[in-house]
Amino acid sequence: MFPLLIISYDLFRKNLASLQSVCELLICDEGHRLKCSQGNKTIDSLSSLRCNRRIVLTGTPVQNDLEEFWALCNFVNPGCLGNLSSFRCIFASPILASREPSAAEDIKDLGLSRAAELSRVAESFILRRLSSTLSQYLPDKTESVVFCHLSENQRESYIKEAKSGVARLGESYSLGNVLSIIASLRRLCVQPHISEEIDTQSARKFTMDEATNSSKMQFLRLFVSRLTSTTNDRLVIVSNFTRNLDLCELVLDAQSIPYCRLDGSTPVQARTTMVETFNSSRTWTAFLLSSRAGGVGLNLIGANRLILLDPDWNPAIDKQAMARIWRDGQNKAVYIYRLLCTGTIEEKIVSALRISPAKLIQIYSCTCPV
Structure with a gap:
């Protein structure tokens, strides 16, 4: 025994x-x-x-x-x-x-x-x-917010979806319809268009031309190009939507950037090997990560830069994603980039997050010594 x-x-x-x-x-x-x-x-x-x-x-x-x-x-x-x-x-x-x-x-x-x-x-x-107790033993962390303007095609799709959503709510108002419309608008802040088969195997694949019509993908293309030409840093890209990761794959493939991807379809047995390989070797330059599948618990200190493609309604989800690279064992300065599209639902989400932490009472922080 x-x-x-x-x-x-x-x-x-x-x-x-x-x-x-x-x-x-x-x-x-x-x-x-x-x-x-x-x-x-x-x-x-x-x-x-x-x-x-x-x-x-x-x-x-x-x-x-x-x-x-x-x-x-x-x-x-x-x-x-x-x-x-x-x-x-x-x-x-x-x-x-x-x-x-x-x-x-x-x-x-x-x-x-x-x-x-x-x-x-x-x-x-x-x-x-x-x-803060651990942060004094960790390297510096810099968080930046990158504001992106919707491309012309994105803006047309976004306005069309918003008007269509208002019309649907006028016909049948329900919480389910509201959440569905919000999710569509969030996806359009990254994707050039959406389809009924979104996030399923039957969804039509994006083309490179469509990827270039996404303002956030334009930023990613320029960012990765500068990153690989001027540093030896590696990158984690996090999104709430797997279709957003599909777009990232197109951008990385076009620049011959080696990467791996972990989402809900990744077998559990393969995840540990993938993470260990990323941290211990330079096989991959970028790690594409679904926040729902791997945003909690993973150790990705092989990278010191992280891009949050889209904000989550729950601030704890974003904080957990950031903690994938800023944790014990990290030896390099860490850089976090939040991408936000101006004049969209993403600004509403960020505004809400500035208020919501006040609604959670810290009921366990009173007298426990550090």
Whole structure:
């Protein structure tokens, strides 16, 4: 019997039946896998393990809402915050309501009171480490915002889609339609056009002529050309849409830039080998990354430059993407480039992100020493 077992979540689920002996300590890294308040197979499997103590390690305890925080707390300390329904009623709803600009004073007071109580309960079993603690041991990081104007073709497609979206909402207004229109407008900030088969195998491939009609691809072409001719730095390109990565491939192929790509279609077994090869050799100059498939947990310190092609509604997603290259083991100065199209939905997203962090109460930062 070995005193220590290191195992992935997937293998743990598959071998659960043979791992039912009593465990003294369970440590779960990449805690974002356990933040579903409705539960999932991984949470159910780990919860069934007879264990005296549990520890969860995570860089983003709250990404979308406070229910994620409840899920983590309930996993390591079951029942400490009550069930999900009571947590919503006692803590989540009053806290979020108090953060609204139009909230009355009594609502704000109630929210502050509940936040303080939640902090008091949580601080007894939460130890927080700030990124600033590690940053003093990391190389410098420079973040830049690159504003791009839509090309003429993009602008025509964007305006057409916006007008079409308004017409569709006039006929049938629903949250689903709103989100669909927003997603289309976000894609048009990078792509020259969109199709019904977007992000599927049946979608028509872009041509190089179409790639040159994208202002962000024009920037990428010039950027990569300068990067490879004046430095030996390598690059990670991150996007929320796989079709955007298709366009990047065209640009890189046209300049004979070696690259690799990791998205949802990449086999799990191949991902580790791909990352290790990128970090340990100069086989590839660029790494194309889907933020949904690999934006969390990957170590890509083989590159020291990163381009965010499109902003995410969730600021934690973008921060996690940046952390792929600015992390322990990085020896070179890091440069982050955010690409934004002016006069588009992307500016609305960025404006919203400037406000949204204030709505997330930092309930775990009070008294824990660094």
